[in-house]
Amino acid sequence: MEFFGASLLLYLLGAVCALCPVGRELAARLGPLGALAGSLAGLAGILRAPVSAASQIILPWGLPVGSLSLGLDPASRLFLLPVYVLGAACAVSGAAALSGHGEHACRDRRGPHWFFFNVLLAGLCLVMAARDAVCFLLAWEIMSLAPFFLISFHDDEAEVREATWVYLVAAHLGAVCVIAFFAAFWAGAGATGFDALAGAAAGGRLAAPSVLFLLALVGFGAKIGLPPFHIWLPDVYPAAPSHVTAVMSGGMINVGVYGLWRALELLGPTAAPWWGWTVAGIGIAAALSGILQALAQGNLKRLLAYSSVENMGLVCLGLGLGLVGRSSGNETIAVLGFAGAVFHMLNHAVFKGLLFLCAGEVLHAVGSVGIAHLGGLGKRLPAVGALFTLASLGIAGLPPLSGFAGELVLALALLSGFDLPGLLPRVAMAAMLAALAGVGGFALAAFAKASGLAFLGEPRTPAAARAVPAGREAMAPLYFLAAVAALAAACSPGLLALAGQAALDFPGLDPAPARAALAMAGGVLWSVLAISACLLGFVAAFLLLRSRLLAANGLRRQPTWGCGYAAPTARIQYGSGSFVEPTAKILGLPMGLSRRLDMDAGYFPARGALAVASPDRIKLRLFTPLFEAVGRACDALKVVQHGRVHLYILYVLATVILLLAWKL
């Protein structure tokens, strides 16, 4: 706990120093330094203590309700791990990225930016450690508000301003449901500490646990990005600075999962069987729709945002499977589901953080992240290209990286589902496994598109041809995250054991069969590790063979074969829309692709234009009309606010008369 407290103090110190008026450059250096130091302190705290230890402290505070009750248990520690790792990496990366913004004193907003960055990290830590409902809600609010100021760093662009408002609305609509959840829970339990709430649920004193479950699902689901509440992710992630997006997608999106985990833990034994199936079903549907929409995007950051929706869907699938296993008494499904969810969450944090930081380097070097403006960056930015490809391999779930291990654990949970009684549960498990395979296939296609079209081939614009690699300070966090990914791949059985600690801590599981199931899964991962080692060995051998043979037999360079076409340019390469055209012919509707073809009629048209766009259908058809209707209703109410003072006094008189008549 001491290191945790030290990390919080360092964050607050960094926040204060970032605002102090001593000197702009000094403040802009102290801010990220505070974030880095706090993250490293927290990381040291987690690595020192055994994960399964639970500790708790209660501090006094001046509010009449609740208490500052903080505690660390396996789940908190594991969810804090990505926050610290990404916090450290993104602080360094952000310092390097923003160092060019300090020329004009009046427009230098780095100080407030680092203040809110530190506040965000502190808020995330507090949420994960809170053991009291009021403390949790306060920390949630801090954690939700801080990104509002971080996203709007480049607020001279209209899209950034709009994205910031979208974020604020989405975060608070979710927060309303979370507040309602805790308020209803508190009303049933009478006290705000998590122990009291869990006791009330176990004692059966809750009025309607299913309503509480739905409130938690909606509220935390908006933060996780479950459809249909995911629409803020694709707008907000491209608008924010890349280091902020990396923290948000790797650290902050997990806080929704953490909240759902805690809510399910608190609701505990009152869980009905349909809860698990609902969460698992929503998860797999989110995964499928997320990856299909990711496949359709032409902007790297939007693609990565939809891929986050997909991965969080898989995490929810794991959570749902855990619930199903627990309610049907099958320990294997339960523990493998929960452990798989946490494992996949950890993998996603590392790979997605690395991907967003690489995208940030691309943005910095070229000035755009649209695939139509990129190309051939693998030769101009070799390190970024290699790291992006590595992270793409990981997030697509391919061996030898740990992303595959996470998906395999989820698959093992689904395979254990064949032990469930009845036809429908078994068929549902089989269907979900087939859908998982489909998600894997489409993820491979989406990331082949992202890394292949952006980094390979010829540059499509002069800006891409002139891209200059970044300096060492900017690349250091990327190498750090790549090293973490390699470590995770080499230690995947160990990571599973860690995730299993959090799973075993979930109430309602019988420890002995659960440990056996975890041991079985660990054995499976050791075999996978053996095969991965063979894979790397074979790759090295074949590359060696190739270099020997080419040295002996000669290597020449010629232009790419163009079938005799007289005037090839870089723009006739396959691009974002054309790469997904075969898929769009089959699955255009779920992908949300819309094509418009303007061509003169008849043979040999003189003029033709094709536009392929991928707007978010749910945002276009559901939320935009809804908010426009609300806006119109609010506008209609403006007749009340006309500015005539004598009518305002008439309102007061009318209200007084009404109250008198009603009460007497």
Added chain:
Amino acid sequence: MELFSSVMVALICVNLGYLAVTRLRSLARLTAVQGVLLSLAPLLFAAPGDHGHALFLSLGVLAIKGIGFPWLLARTLSRLEVNPVVEPYLGYNLSLLAGVSGLLFSLWLETRLPFPPGLFPPLLFPAALTSIFTGLTLVVARQKAVTQVIGYLAAENGIFLLGTPLSGQGSVWLELSVLLDVFVAVFVMGIALHHISKTFESIDVGRFCTLRD
């Protein structure tokens, strides 16, 4: 019993085939295959001393459902000048998904309906119900009137299959149901199609909406 379950599985495959074929002639040939498979069903339920009756029924079903209707369908198709491709409202892969969902639903339904034990041998009820759902899917999800007739025939075959366990104990109503098929098929196909094509010069039922005020 192995033969019986193989016949049921083949019937389910034929149902999936209905949803997946793209040409009207193949659809007509599938009707023939379904009729031949159905003609085996009364033989498997024959009461021990009544082989002659079962054989007669089986031959009758073969003649009507296995040979008669498909021949009539093929004749109609060659008389009408139709585009030989089936035009769907619902795409092929989605129709297949609907078919598999129908199979799942019928398997689940079998466990929920309170049958007297031993009434239906395993797989008979799901096969029959899948035929009914497939037939109805063809009626709903395809554009041409001919496919709607074929869908109706497929659904009728399913209902017939549901009745075959009773064929060993006196099957007057079973024979009546076959005669109903004949009546409906001749009536609907021969007369209605003829009239539709003469009046509208097409058998696309989507054009019926022009009859609206």
Added chain:
Amino acid sequence: MHTLAHLLLALLLAPLVPGVINRVKARMAGRTGRPLLQTYYDLAKLLHKGSVISQTSGWVLGAGPAVSLAAILCALLLLPGAGTDAPVRFAGDFMLMAYLLGLSRLGLVLSALDTGSSFEGMGASREAAFSALAEPVLFLCFLSLSADTGSFSLSGMLGAGLAGAVDTQRLFLPVILFVLLLAENSRIPVDDPNTHLELTMIHEVMVLDHAGPDMAHIVYGASLKLWLFAALTVLSVLPARDMAAPAAWAAFVGGVFLVAVAVGVTESIMARLRMERVPRLLGGAGALAALSLVLMVWR
């Protein structure tokens, strides 16, 4: 010992499979055709050739085929032999095999995109689309096999033969696996391995700019992949565990070459499907796989 023997058998005999297929196609077309051992000669020739590489490409062009071949070799490590277990077996290893095949595909797709050519981009996009559709079908097949045999490992699922009496739904699985063989190895009716026209290409177009050692990796990898899928098809019906060892191996090898002959015959009598029809083929195979899975689970 036996487990490595079957791996050795695969490594040695795999290039014979494309030879058999080509010979069957040639005979059915009335020609004599190339020698059965032509693929071996091609591999030897390619290893002695230098390479002409596109100026656009970087390191991915050479790394892609190497990764692809390495991934297929690792997938072979998971394949059981006739009546013997695979060198590496564990519950869920079929998922590792499917994802290793995906890795090999990714290697080829990225090396195709590295050349900056529209042809190769076209092949890459088609390959990505159709293989994403084929993966769930492959999983449904494996799930049917595991529902039938009760084992979640390939070594338990394959080689068990048709349990007891001839179950009709069990017979679907070799047919579906054969269709998947045609789809994943880019054979007619999914792709035409003989032409290099953009109308008909998926796999052949991705390797247009490869030569020398890279092409050797690709050709050998393609033969190994054919062997893998043929072995899956044969072992899903061959009751190899109940047969004596020599008879089982003979039946297995004979079965693999029988599958090769069947591929040759299919390629000769069918035309390539239009690109829009390929998802329907895969959808039909998927529906059959789902049907067989549902019937096995229900039982």
